[in-house]
Amino acid sequence: MEPNYLEYKGKYKGIFAWIFSTDHKRIGLLYLYAVGAFFCVGALLGLLMKLELIAPDKTIMEAQVYNSVFTLHGITMIFLVVIPGLPAVFGNFLLPIMIGAKDVAFPKLNLLSWWVYVFGALLALSSQFMGSGPPDTGWTFYAPYSFQTQSNVLPAVMGAFVLGFSSILTGLNFIVTMHRMRAPGMGWFRMPLFPWTLYATAWIQLLATPIVGITLLMIVAERTLGIGFFDPAKGGDPILYQHLFWIYSHPAVYIMILPAMGAISEILPTFSKKPIFGYKALVFSSLAIALVGYFVWGHHMFTAGMSGTALYAFSFLTFLVAIPSAIKVFNWVSTLYKASIDMQTPFYWATSFIFVFMIGGFSGLVLGALATNVHVHDTAFVVAHFHFIVFGGVGYAFFGAIHYWFPKIWGRMYDVKWANFGWLTFFIGYLALYGPMFYLGLVGMPRRYFDYLPEYHGPNILSSLGAIVMIGGLAIIITNLIISSRRGETAKANPWGGSTLEWTVPSPPPLENFEEIPVVDKNPYEYK
Amino acid sequence: MFLNVSNFVEGVDKAFVFIFAICVFLLVGITAVMLYFIYRYNKKRNPKATQIHGSTSLELIWTIVPLIIVLVMFAYGWTGWKPMKEKAPDDAMQITAIGRMWSFGFEYPNGKYTDSLYVPQGKPVELDLVSEDVVHSFYIPAFRLKQDMVPGSDKDRMWFIANSPGSYDIFCAEYCGLRHSYMYSSVVVMPPDEFEQWYADTAAVQPETAGETEMSADAVAGLNILKKNGCNACHSMDGTRLVGPSYKGLMGKTETVMENGEEKQVEIDRDYIVRAIYHPDEQIVKGYQAGQMQSYEGKISEKEIDQIIEYFKTLQ
Ligand SMILES: [Cu+2]
Ligand SMILES: [Cu+2]
Numbered sequence: 001m002e003p004n005y006l007e008y009k010g011k012y013k014g015i016f017a018w019i020f021s022t023d024h025k026r027i028g029l030l031y032l033y034a035v036g037a038f039f040c041v042g043a044l045l046g047l048l049m050k051l052e053l054i055a056p057d058k059t060i061m062e063a064q065v066y067n068s069v070f071t072l073h074g075i076t077m078i079f080l081v082v083i084p085g086l087p088a089v090f091g092n093f094l095l096p097i098m099i100g101a102k103d104v105a106f107p108k109l110n111l112l113s114w115w116v117y118v119f120g121a122l123l124a125l126s127s128q129f130m131g132s133g134p135p136d137t138g139w140t141f142y143a144p145y146s147f148q149t150q151s152n153v154l155p156a157v158m159g160a161f162v163l164g165f166s167s168i169l170t171g172l173n174f175i176v177t178m179h180r181m182r183a184p185g186m187g188w189f190r191m192p193l194f195p196w197t198l199y200a201t202a203w204i205q206l207l208a209t210p211i212v213g214i215t216l217l218m219i220v221a222e223r224t225l226g227i228g229f230f231d232p233a234k235g236g237d238p239i240l241y242q243h244l245f246w247i248y249s250h251p252a253v254y255i256m257i258l259p260a261m262g263a264i265s266e267i268l269p270t271f272s273k274k275p276i277f278g279y280k281a282l283v284f285s286s287l288a289i290a291l292v293g294y295f296v297w298g299h300h301m302f303t304a305g306m307s308g309t310a311l312y313a314f315s316f317l318t319f320l321v322a323i324p325s326a327i328k329v330f331n332w333v334s335t336l337y338k339a340s341i342d343m344q345t346p347f348y349w350a351t352s353f354i355f356v357f358m359i360g361g362f363s364g365l366v367l368g369a370l371a372t373n374v375h376v377h378d379t380a381f382v383v384a385h386f387h388f389i390v391f392g393g394v395g396y397a398f399f400g401a402i403h404y405w406f407p408k409i410w411g412r413m414y415d416v417k418w419a420n421f422g423w424l425t426f427f428i429g430y431l432a433l434y435g436p437m438f439y440l441g442l443v444g445m446p447r448r449y450f451d452y453l454p455e456y457h458g459p460n461i462l463s464s465l466g467a468i469v470m471i472g473g474l475a476i477i478i479t480n481l482i483i484s485s486r487r488g489e490t491a492k493a494n495p496w497g498g499s500t501l502e503w504t505v506p507s508p509p510p511l512e513n514f515e516e517i518p519v520v521d522k523n524p525y526e527y528k
Numbered sequence: 529m530f531l532n533v534s535n536f537v538e539g540v541d542k543a544f545v546f547i548f549a550i551c552v553f554l555l556v557g558i559t560a561v562m563l564y565f566i567y568r569y570n571k572k573r574n575p576k577a578t579q580i581h582g583s584t585s586l587e588l589i590w591t592i593v594p595l596i597i598v599l600v601m602f603a604y605g606w607t608g609w610k611p612m613k614e615k616a617p618d619d620a621m622q623i624t625a626i627g628r629m630w631s632f633g634f635e636y637p638n639g640k641y642t643d644s645l646y647v648p649q650g651k652p653v654e655l656d657l658v659s660e661d662v663v664h665s666f667y668i669p670a671f672r673l674k675q676d677m678v679p680g681s682d683k684d685r686m687w688f689i690a691n692s693p694g695s696y697d698i699f700c701a702e703y704c705g706l707r708h709s710y711m712y713s714s715v716v717v718m719p720p721d722e723f724e725q726w727y728a729d730t731a732a733v734q735p736e737t738a739g740e741t742e743m744s745a746d747a748v749a750g751l752n753i754l755k756k757n758g759c760n761a762c763h764s765m766d767g768t769r770l771v772g773p774s775y776k777g778l779m780g781k782t783e784t785v786m787e788n789g790e791e792k793q794v795e796i797d798r799d800y801i802v803r804a805i806y807h808p809d810e811q812i813v814k815g816y817q818a819g820q821m822q823s824y825e826g827k828i829s830e831k832e833i834d835q836i837i838e839y840f841k842t843l844q
């Protein structure tokens with residue numbers, strides 16, 4: 001039999017066999033290791049912020065340090081972890097297998113994307129160690145502060161610019177792969193839902209990322225040449241910057257969340273032993289989110305001084321984009337109806353995903369309505385909201401996905417007891433960390449605060465303690481995964497009884513995935 | 529039901545209550561159904577799953593019903609917010625609210641200037657929000673009001689009628705650099721007659737300076753200029769190091785500064801102070817950062833600088 005992709009020996013040896021590999025599975029793992037490392041850095045930075053906030057006044061660091069820490073936390077988590085997260089890691093690993101192909105359409109371009117990613121990441125991180133001190137602008141780089149501050153903003157901005165190319169190239173690669181390389185018999189509506197969400201995501205990557213690219217270049221021009229696009233002193237407009245920034249960065253939220261929704265749509269049917277409820281509704285809701293998501297960026301700017309008409313138009317569209325997400329939730333829950341549920345770790349993650357994602361979504365409605373937005377905008381409420389979506393959504397889906405596909409990727413099983421215990425600890429810590437922030441925002445505590453008035457102390461203590469518990473949970477989960485990937489029991493080809501194509505190949509898959517390209521003659525989720 | 533601290537609280541809080549009620553109901557309901565399914569259809573209790581693919585009528589229901597719900601939420605949000613955007617009543621008192629790194633200041637039509645905002649109870653007040661440097665956001669949680677202060681924009685306004693006497697927090701909600709979390713103040717709502725009395729007394733320009741009577745008139749004027757321009761957000765009077773050096777003991781001492789990358793010693797005299805205020809980045813006090821302090825050329829006259837120096841002299 002052909003050696004599996006982990007053991008395969010090509011023309012390079014040692015680490016080069018990985019970093020010069022064009023195999024989509026190895027590239028997927030390269031992304032996983034990079035994203036995983038950056039995630040740990042970002043999470044520790046988050047913990048430092050929470051420790052600082054456990055009491056008013058200075059606790060463990062100076063204000064300048066705190067401001068750099070939240071900036072780096074944001075840049076790392078958004079640009080290095082969550083945007084590439086599911087598409088680059090699981091998309092690379094699984095997309096070709098799930099649609100019955102031997103690799104992506106452009107394997108070399110795929111490797112290049114990874115290199116561009118690493119280069120961009122190093123560039124962004126170099127801002128920490130070079131020049132006049134780490135950037136302190138927040139990940140949003142709002143003008144005019146971003147070109148007035150003396151801190152080292154340029155490398156961070158250039159890093160984000162370079163990372164954009166990696167994202168665009170991956171998106172392009174996936175679109176072509178899905179159009180050209182689906183196995184015979186796999187019509188569009190026989191394609192599993194995870195690839196579908198990657199498809200919707202890829203279009204956003206392709207169409208929206210160039211806008212942020214240009215915007216970031218404009219900051220560079222502003223800082224180095226002093227052109228004045230956004231500088232009121234030179235007739236520029238700071239609000240223009242905010243528009244350009246959010247035109248990308250709002251759709252970027254959907255780059256993050258769509259593949260997460262796709263992963264959940266894979267996990268639920270497998271452990272329910274029945275087809276996903278409303279397959280087509282889930283497909284079209286993904287496309288609807290991708291489309292409507294382009295037109296709601298203004299809700300980040302409700303207090304910035306836009307015209308009243310713009311405000312209610314953006315508010316209205318924001319409410320519309322909630323509908324496809326609601327449809328997804330209803331279909332997921334209905335999938336459990338009359339199921340035969342096998343309670344495994346990925347299933348815990350998937351159902352807790354639905355719970356936290358609902359909280360994130362409902363708090364989004366509070367933010368979408370004009371009257372309530374004005375009050376909680378730029379407060380801790382917003383921080384809680386987007387952590388419920390981006391960390392609650394994407395993070396839970398990511399951990400669900402990694403447990404779900406773990407046997408496929410490493411050919412071994414994880415330790416179930418530790419995995420479940422890690423999930424529970426994480427879940428409790430998570431709710432204690434972000435729950436109180438909703439309350440803090442409602443009673444008026446602004447975000448990006450190094451210090452706060454004594455009246456906000458109580459909930460902050462709970463939140464900080466939650467952070468400690470949650471990081472403990474993370475440590476358990478990650479340690480368990482690492483140890484199990486080396487020493488876990490050997491896994492069968494299809495340990496969960498899944499029905500999509502990746503479960504038809506051995507675990508771990510051989511280099512070219514399929515000895516013979518399969519012919520697909522049924523819908524993706526069919527059980528007997 | 530609502531404590532109408534400002535005239536907008538009721539509209540906003542109604543929207544909050546409506547949205548929260550529906551969200552909590554749905555969250556609890558959907559979660560309960562999900563948990564019940566997980567319990568009821570566990571493979572021990574239900575070894576064989578029923579193969580259901582979906583239901584068009586259900587899809588229609590859970591598209592249309594949520595659509596109606598969110599449209600009502602949108603309407604609540606809109607009605608609660610609309611009066612904020614409407615033009616302030618014509619008789620509104622006009623106050624300029626200034627935001628700069630990292631303090632607020634308020635200028636009244638009769639020339640009074642304060643660090644906290646003083647307003648009469650029950651009378652409309654309109655604020656003209658200006659920023660002198662970067663984007664700040666003027667936020668009064670108790671009034672449910674927030675509006676960004678965008679540099680270069682003269683459109684940023686906010687109006688309200690404050691209903692209950694008392695003192696309420698004002699925060700800067702938009703991240704604006706190092707001391708963003710210290711950029712706060714308060715709005716003091718006074719009964720109308722008390723306010724009139726306070727307002728008419730233009731002699732005590734700054735309620736905060738009352739009591740410092742041993743100083744000469746020029747020194748008091750100097751202190752007021754410092755307050756009015758928000759210098760004290762970065763400089764202390766008592767020797768504490770903030771973003772910039774303290775004024776304490778400044779006059780007459782020798783300062784180590786960096787000029788064009790070279791270190792040098794300078795005697796602090798009037799010329800030095802003028803230069804420090806008009807061209808702060810030419811000579812940087814050693815151990816401090818350039819680019820923090822803006823130039824006040826055109827905002828503070830040389831005569832006013834003399835008054836500031838008079839005040840500095842009192843801080844030995
Ligand atoms: Cu500010
Ligand atoms: Cu601020």
